[in-house]
Amino acid sequence: MTKFTYPQEQDLQRFVNARYRTAWIWQIVFLSALLLAILSLSALSLDVVDGAFGYVAYEFKKDPLTISQTPIDDLQKEELLTILQTSLSKGAYGKLDKEKPMETRTAEDLYSLVLERIIQVKTLETFPLYDSLFRKAEIEAYVQETYPDARLEFRSWLTPRFLTSPMSSRAEFAGVRTALFGSMWLVTIAIAFALPVGVGAAIYLQEYARKNFINTIIQMNINNLAGVPSIVYGMLGLAIFVRAMEAFTSGAMFGITDTNGRTIMSAGLTMGILVLPLVIINAQEAIKAVPDSIRQAAYGVGATKWQTVWSHVLPNALPGILTGSILAMSRAVGETAPLIIVGASTFISIDPNGPFSKFTALPIQIYQWTARPQGEFHAIAAAAIIVLLSLLLTLNATAILLRNRFQQRF
C-alpha cells in the first residue's frame, strides 16, 4: 500500500490552475450554447426580412404608357374605370360587374384590376434583400442577360395594399385581408369559449375543490391536456364540430344553407378547446397568488363563499387572468395544424361575414405560400410572417404591460 502524499506547492498550483482552466472553458461552452440560440433567433428574423424585401424582375404584357399618359399610380377612380371599360372586352367587363358592380369598387380594387387584366404584370424572378443591397450590379447584369425585356424594381412586399387586399391567385396582388379577418374571428370565438369555462374551472379547482380522487384527476388531466399535440385537437374538432355538430356549426340551424361544417365556428371552438388548459393553468396561478388574508377578511365580515370569490378574490386575480388569456390568444393566432385538419379554405377572396362562413387564417396563408415553389410566393409568405409576428408582439407586449401595470405585491 503506497502512502498518499498531497501534491506540493508547484504541483498544487498546477492542478488548481488546470481545474480553473477547465471551468473557464466550460463556462464559454455554456455561454455559446445560449448565444447559438440567440443566433438562431436572429437568423430566423433576418431570413424573414431578407425574403420580404428586395429586387423583382418583372415585365408588362402591355406598356402602361399606351393606356394613359399619366402614371397609373396617380389615376383617379373614374379614369381607372374608363380604362377598364375601353380595354376589356364587353363579356369580361360584364362578368366583373356581375361579381361586384364596378361603380361600388374601391380605387385600389380597380387599380389591381388594371394591373392584372390589362397591363398583366408578370413576375419573372425575385431577389432577396441581402443580394439586392450588396450585389446590385450582378443582379442587374443577370436580369439584362436572362430577361432582356424585363424591368427591375426594388420592392417591399409588405405594403399597406398587402394588408388591405384580399386573397388572389397571383402573388403580386395577393393580400392578407381575408386571412386577418379570419384570424380575428377565430380568436374571438376561441377566447369567448375558453375564458369563461377556463376561469370557472380554475375557481373551482383553487377555491372549492377538496383534495379527493376526482379533483386530483381533474387537475392531472388539465396538465396532460396542455401537452396533447395540437393536431390531435384538430382531429377532435373534425369529428365533433365539423361532422357531428354540422347542423350547428354550418349555421343550418340558423337558416344558413350555403356552407358545410368547415366554418369559422368549428375552427374557433376547436381552438377554444386547445387553449382551454392554458387559460385554466394561468388563471389558477393568478388565483393562487391572491393571499389568504383577503379571503379571511371577507369571511370575517360574514361574506359567503361566492361573495368572497366574486368580489374579493377575482378582482385581485383579474390582471393575472387577463395576462394569461392574452397569451392564450397569441397561441391561438399562431396555431396552424388544427386549422388545416378542421378545413380552413386556402382560397377565399371574400371577407368572412359571420361565424358560419368559410374562412382562411394568417398562418394557413403562410403555410400555403411557403409550400409553393415560386419565389414571389415565398416573398409574400415572408411579408405575411412579419404581419403575424407583429400581431403576436403586440399581444405579448400588451400582456407584459398589463402585468406590470396592475401587478400588486401583497
Place this chain on the structure above:
Amino acid sequence: MTEQTNHHPSPPPASFRPSDLKRKLRIGEGAIETLLFILGFLTIFVTVSIVIVLGDQALLFFNDPQVSFREFFMTTQWQPAIGQFGIWALVSATLTTSLIAMAVSLPLGLSAAIYLSEYASPRARSVLKPILEILAGIPTVVYGFFALLFVTPLLRDLLGADKLGVYNMLSAGIVMGIMILPLISSMSEDALSAVPNSLREAAYAMGATPFEASIQVILPAALSGIGAAIIVGISRAVGETMIVAVASGATSKFTFNPLEAAETMTAHIARISGGDLSYNTIDYNSLFAIALMLFLVTLVLNLISQWIVSKFREQYE
C-alpha cells in the same frame, strides 16, 4: 365560576329565534358550486371525447377487411392507394426527426440552463431569458418557413446539393430542435434553481470550481427535473406538425436516413386531411388510427414526466 360561563356579551334582539343560528340553506351558493364543478369536469369530458372519437374511428379502420392489426404494426409500407397500411413507414420518420431534434435541443438547452442558473448575473439573466421566451413564442409555421428557405439551402451548400434534397428530415429535425430548445432550457433551469443553496455553498466551501459544482453536485441533484424536461421535449417533437409538413417531404418512406425525405405521422395527417377527403373512407379512418397512436404516445410521455416532477418536488420541499 358560574358567573363567568353564563356571561353573554349582549342580549339577543326580541325577534331572535334559535333556529336562525342554524346554517342557512343557500341555493344560489350550491348552484354556483355545481356549475363551477361542471366547468372543471368539462376538461375530463374533453379527454374522454378525444379517446372516444379517435378510438371509434380507429376501430372502424381496424375492422376494415383491407387492414389487419398485424399489418399495421409489423409492416413498413404506407400506401393507402394500394391498401398497404404499415405504420412504421411514418413512425420511422417521426423517430428520426425527433431524435435529431433532441440531439440539437438537449445539449444546447441544458448548457443554456446551466449558464442561466449557475453563471449569469441577475442582470444578464433578465436580458437573456426573455430572448429564449421569444424563441418559444414563435409559431411553428414560421419555423417551417425558416427550415425550408434558410436551413435547407444552407445545409445543401455545406453537404452538396446532390446529397441533400430540397425536402429532408435533417433540416426539419434541426429546426425542431431550435423550437424545443427554450422548453428544455426553461424546465431544466427551474429544476436547477430548485436545488437548495446549501448544496451549492457546500460545494464551493470544498473548493470546487463553478463547473465542478454545477456538474458534480447541482446537476445530479436536479437530474429528475431535467429528465422530466427531456420527456416533455420528446413529446413535443413527436407531436410537432408544421415544421415537418413544410420541410421534410410529402412521401411516406421507411427510412432512418436523415438526408432523405420522409413523411412523419403528423405531417401525413396534415397533408391528407388538407385535401378533399370524403368521410368514412378507409383513408379518412386511417388518420384517426394514426392520431390515436400519437395521442397515446404523448399521453404516456406526459404522465411519466408529471410523475417525475411530483416525485422530485417532494425531495426538497
